[in-house]
Amino acid sequence: MKTQLAKVRWYRIVPIAFITYSLAYLDRANFGFAAAGGMNEDLGITKGVSSLLGSLFFLGYFFFQIPGAHYASHKSAKKLIFISLILWGGLAAATGMVSNVSSLIVIRFMLGVVESAVMPSMLILLSQWFTKEERSRANTFLILGNPVTVLWMSILSGYLINSMGWRWMFIIQGIPGILWAFVWWKLIDETPKEANWLTGEEKTAIEERLQHEQLAMKPIKNYAQAFRSKVVILLCLHYFLWSFGVYGFVMWLPSIIKQQPNMDIVTTGWLSAVPYIVAIVGMLGASYFADKTLQRKRFIWPFLLIAAAALFGTFLLEDYSFGLSYFLLVIAGGALYAPYGPFFALVTELLPKNVAGGAIGLVNSMGALGSFVGSYLVGYLNGLTGTFNVSYIFMAVAVLISALLTLVITKPSQPVATALASVPE
Template sequence: MNENAYAQVNQGVPFQKRTNFRWKVALLMFGAIAINYLDRSNLSAAAPVIMKEFHFSATEMGFIMSAFFFSYTLFQIPSGWLADRLGQRLVLGGAVAWWSAATMLIGLCNNFISFIVSRIFLGIGEAAAYPSNAGVTAKWFPDRERARATVIFDCGNKFGTAFAMPFIVWLMVHYGWKTPFIISGLIGFVWVALWWLYYTDPEKSKYANQAEIDYIRNGQQLKEGIGGKASLKWYQLLRYRNIRAMCIGFFMSNYAIYFYITWFPTYLVQARGMSLIKMGFVAMIPPLVALTVGLISAAIADWLYARGIPKTKVRKINLVGGMLVGSSIALAGFIQTDVGAVALLTLSYSGLACSGPALWTLPGDVAPRNMTSTVGALQNCVSNIGGILGPIVTGYIVSTTHSFVPALIITGAATLIGALNYAFYLGEVKHIEVD
């Protein structure tokens, strides 16, 4: 009989075996992020075909890709605030429905402006995904399980990116480039139905018993979402050094990650001379390996924390080590063989995946009471300025130099700066205390 059982018996309460519904919640969050990245990766996979059909230059395609990030960035803080105020059930469910409809509309685009507008609408909807998931994790998981819970939903981006490529390419080859947008939009609506059917906050859940709720709450230093309102205005968070460090570091990480989400397929086709079919399968390799590495690194992080290693040290192992390995992307352009280049890019993406669990665990680690989604939204807002700049800068460099090498070097330098930021500027990882 475990400690909880003894406590229940001593209090005259019949023993109740603890449910584990929180891990089903983690799978729902995983599904949301997988669909999120499937929908935003559609354009990357279809970019070579769209550029040829509509005669778009690399610079024009860079602006189309980055249009998503303008609205995605702008709506981070409002969506995080709404998630904290109205609840993640309503906000995330509505967001997935919105961006699924926007994805289907992209299949109707036929000129530069329509692509820009559709991508802007896609970004508005997708802005709520990560901030909402950060809040859900803070409500549903004890501190010692948050790295694993975070990496489960964060791995959705690798899964969505990996399986998007062969799936989208197969659909494009057989049914045209518009079909993948319609199919992936329909998948999103299926997820919305499941979310509304199963998700509520822990105390309201029909699927989590009291033993599981007690286990969650007793394992939290700060009990998120149990009454009360936000402790600060969102902009007041920037007074704190750790918040600034989180924003800077995530900016540098996203600058690198979005190379894989936007330009990587085109790099394989144009710089490495791969066919669309070959590109579709080769583009799976970095995110699939990164997914596995991310899961292992999160398990190790939770294991270290459970054994008394200070939270600050555990988080920095992931952040600094992962970002340092991620900077190896700068060397990929100098590798002559396709196998060597893909191997190095896979190593870099895997390093970035190691930092992922800590990146999205930090909001729950440092946020004031009832502000986890807001903190997550703030750091994601700043980080996605990298998503705006990255595709444009890479597109401009490729257009002017006809080479991806300078763009890869700049991306590696950004990742190295991110590692130094987490090593020296990020302080002790603890909750912000507000009078």
């Protein structure tokens, strides 16, 4: 019965969550292609303004994480994601209709606002369906929507811009989010007890197992106590620095490649997709072994260390060999993504359910702030120096510190330590 139950959950919940997050990720990743594919010239966007526009999404994303996560945790993740799907699909399509920079600024910020609750809401929803031994894999299949989307989006965006222009790229890639909202509402169930495709015995088995996991943790009184704890502060700093590197990489990879002599936008799209193939393999492997061993941090810091080394190597080789520097960028991209599943499984296991939603929102908001700083600073430095070399150093240092923080992130002090005594590192 247990094996059959697990299969039903994986088939009914994970594909829907994967597609939903994939559509959400489009609007943050395709902007880099528009910038490299003629948008800046058409709207008269300077390099400094382009950096601001690329990062504004994450500023909006930063401000509304905690309220969204709280609503999802205490009311309905399903309803919040449904509304967000419609709004972000409309705003993403509207990006292709702008006629001036002011409109683009507003749209980019609002895109971040409406999408801000999606990631924590999804993590909360999955934590209501999957046990500790399954959660890293479940989170990974969700977050795989990130590199998988960038992979096919990189190729498709190159062709769309080449044949139809950047405006139609935004419009075509925004409409599916609106349509998918109604599929989401029809197919997803908030908790096992609401699923008519489970038997009563299956519902009870899932909920009893999840409740048993919560008994191992002493409840923390409120968000204020949780947010002041050492473990939450370390998680926030860790994710801030990691996201600095990830989105400095994601937002500007197309421009890094496009600056090479005789590089067209279609080839740029194909080359930009390769790191995400490596990312998919790394994410699947890391999540599988993290769930098998329940040693989360062993599948976080080594990958981040590899990413930092690869980014530093790119700095050394950028002016000598595009082939070698591109190979290192592929390694960096794959290693930056691999630890996502184990990391978010760790977050949900370190804190009890009554504050986990807000804590996820806080950690993710700091990641968004890191994404804002990373994407803006990388773009600013590129425009200032005319090269990406300095940016590689900043990204490498940020990711390196994040890797080192992993080694102490699971050793919280009181009062959280008592609640975590039975949770394996």
